[in-house]
Amino acid sequence: MSGELRLTGLTRVHGRGRPPALDGLDLAVPAGSCVAVLGPSGSGKSTVLRLTAGLDEPTRGSVHLDGRDLAGVPPERRGVAMVFQRPLLFPHLSARDNVAYADRVRGAPRRRARARAAEFLDLVGLAGLGDRAPRELSSGQEQRVALARALAAEPRVLLLDEPFSALDAPLREEMHELLVDLRARLAPTVLLVTHDPAEAAALADTVAVLEAGRLQQHGPVAELHARPASLSVSRLLGGRTEVPGQVRAGVHHSPLGALALPGPVADGPGVLVVRPEAVALAAGHADVTGTVVRVRYRGLRPLVTVDAGGVAVHAELTPGDDVVAGAVVGLRLPVAARHVVPVRPG
Amino acid sequence: MSGPPGARGRRTGLLLVLPALVPVVAVVGAALTSALLAALGLAPLVGEPRLTGAAFTAPADQLASAVPLSLAIAAAATAAAAAVGLALALAAVATARRSRLLGALSAATVPVPHLVGAAAMGLLLADAGFLPRLLGVAPEDWPALVGGRWWVAVVAEYAWKESAFVALVVGGVLASRSRSYGETAAVLGAGRWARFRTVTLPLAAPALGAASAISFVYVLGSYEVAALLGRAAPEPLPVLAVRLSTSIDLAARPQGAAVAVVTAGLALLAVVLALRALRRLAAWG
Structure with a gap:
């Protein structure tokens, strides 16, 4: 379930004459590790995930997963899964069928897909809530289902785009504990985007600080705190x-x-x-x-x-x-x- | 003291729709009541009022052919409009960022009156019309699309006009939701067709169902296109109702009212069935 991700010279220009949203990013995410991309809004951090997932095309640069260049590979064949800021649970499916979605579109029989979905719901602490419609879940439960749905797709890289920023503080803490627990059990490769230094510190092995589309510094969070490479890194980390x-x-x-x-x-x-x-x-x-x-x-x-x-x-x-x-x-x-x-x- | 919030919300909601509701209920209620009274013999043009079901039984043969014909025309036109409208909406949403031309073109159809549409469709599809001339087909070799057995021109006009309406309604819903859900499905491994089948179509379903139901009921009760482009017999319900209601035989006029009541009853039944189906869909929408 864990692959090695390598981004090389990744650049994205949204329109002619506009400054690049992302400018020559080099970043390695070793298998089984969690790297946080930290930056203020508009720094290009969500662009990193969209390019990795194949939802946008890079202007320059490449995305390699386990050594394979993903240029031209559509999102559905990349072996990545993504959790967005909003849970985006399919409203016409129950929580269980949402989690079973990836298996179903790959052709697994309904019964087997649902059995596996129940396991993943159990993993995120939602056993017994599979029959509920998304609108019957709280925001924290919805985001847990979204996480279970992404994990059930068995991605080689899990992309998290500020998935907990819409939750209030106690729920966010709960989700952090859950993610730490999931990492210990499943060891997925995780690329996390956040604007919250505390979240990056709580979840990631290393943190890459992005500002105006450029990588400012990448290293363990303690190093970033103690020896920031620039004033902007220092300020971003408090x-x-x-x-x-x-x-x-x-x-x-x-x-x-x-x-x-x-x-x-x-x-x-x-x-x-x-x-x-x-x-x-x-x-x-x-x-x-x-x-x-x-x-x-x-x-x-x-x-x-x-x-x-x-x-x-x-x-x-x-x-x-x-x-x-x-x-x-x-x-x-x-x-x-x-x-x-x-x-x-x- | 104020009531519970739910009850208060309902009351406020009712007050807000009241200005729209009152004229509709007044007009439709008055029309239906007078039609029902006339059909039941309680409001005769001459003579004493007398309760009778004769106006319903007298045109029974004509009703027997008009009901299935009207239902078939409405169903065919609605199915075509739903399919074309959905395709237009999908195309408009897919290209929304590149071009608004498609949306503008499909929306341009909406303000064209049906009468003008019917006239245009007649000029286009008749055996001496524009299309056979363009294709170089002799009038005698051209199929009877206007006034023919299969009501092709009538269905085509309704489908053309209603598809723009369907596209507008469905496009509005898809524009705000389909991209984010589509991307979610893509990163979960769903290819283009799977995304359409498992995400786009279910997301569009409530709006598509509602727009189709409105379109169906409209076509069922609409007169002018069937009168202009249809054949003389059998007649669909609205054409039959208008002919009987304006007949020089005063005894036939209650029969016109009876046909109108039957049409309204069918429309009401269609609305009830559609609402029941939509409630299931809208539960998640």
Whole structure:
């Protein structure tokens, strides 16, 4: 059920004179792995899936599945299945017949297709709901049926196009758990598209960040968090502190002062980025001292903005770290969490 | 205090359709009531009102041939219109992004009156018409399409006109839904024909059924095309009703009303059957 997907130089221009929706994407999805394509809306991430599924033709580039070039192969013969943002269950079929659809169009007898469909419904936790019409299901159940239907097609690659973004937060969590569970049991190759970094982190082995149709960075999510290749990657993953300055001999000089860097960095201008969750209140020695200008809360965690010499430093503190606006605080920026993004010309 | 939301919603819905409902019920109700009264002898042009079923029994022979003929014409025209309309809708949806010409062409047929359509069809299909001349066929060798045994011109005119209506209704439904469901089916392994059979056709079915039912009832009760392009005997129901209702024999006029009542009854039956079938389809639509 798992194949190896390789996208090479994949480009799609929707109309003459328009900028490419996708520009020379190279991406490998090893068999049995889950790669998330992360990007803001309009970044071309859904285009990646449509080109992979064969729903659109690439302007340039190729899609290889298990080494076979899929150019000119229609969607129904590609061995991929796709779950869309909307469940798109066929309204005239029951939940069971929706899941049995792929088997039926391949000519399997109704009885066998329905028996297999019941197994897949069981797999997504919907045993006993097979007789229901799609309109009798909740939105979470509908998306589970859509997932079961795609899995029942036994694709070599499962394409997920923001399949959980229309669900509310608890349901989304539930679906994430389900997908993790399904990955452990079936080991499908998954290419997931999402605009939610938390979803990418929860589900994917590696994350490919896409912006304006171009691949910005591809790697494990921890690497993307710790060492973003650009400010846009840092911002997309929730990084907020950006301190312009100069790097000299492995030290970043800025209005925050001289801050030593963890590894070798080329001398020259560079923007220091530090993840908000890495920043902590300093008990003793402080790397940075400033005035709290804003306090918000995410659950119990205070999200604090500190003005340090005209530079905003953002920190996600631990519950119980009660600070108030106007207070002067010292912050620790752990050396390992400091990362410098080169300044791009232009 | 307000009532339960369901009841309130129904009441609001009823109030909203009332302006459309009142004139329809008034006109159709008045027409049907007067036809029924006339047919039952309760509203005679001369003499005393007397309840009788004579107007229904007197033209029994003519009714016996008119009912199957009218049903056959309506069924044939509707089947052709449904097939052509569906094909037009599919073509329009498939090419919607490239060209609106097809949609415009099929929609252009809708405002053409049936009378004009009938006249055009007569000029086209008659034995001395445009088509045999174009094809170089002598009038005596040309089949009797106008006024012939098989009512070809009548069925063709209705099918031509109603197919545009079917295409418009079905195209509207398919335009909003067929692409996303079609793509879903494709990535699940359904080829072109399987997609048409298992997705497009079921999606179009409620709209196709409703448009076909309207078309069937319309053709069943429509007069002018059958009168212009049909043969003198046997007559379909509307032609028979009009001839009897305008007869110089005043005693025949209640029979015209009786034929009209029978036609209305058949139309009503068709509507009830269609609604029952559509309710099953619309349950998922």
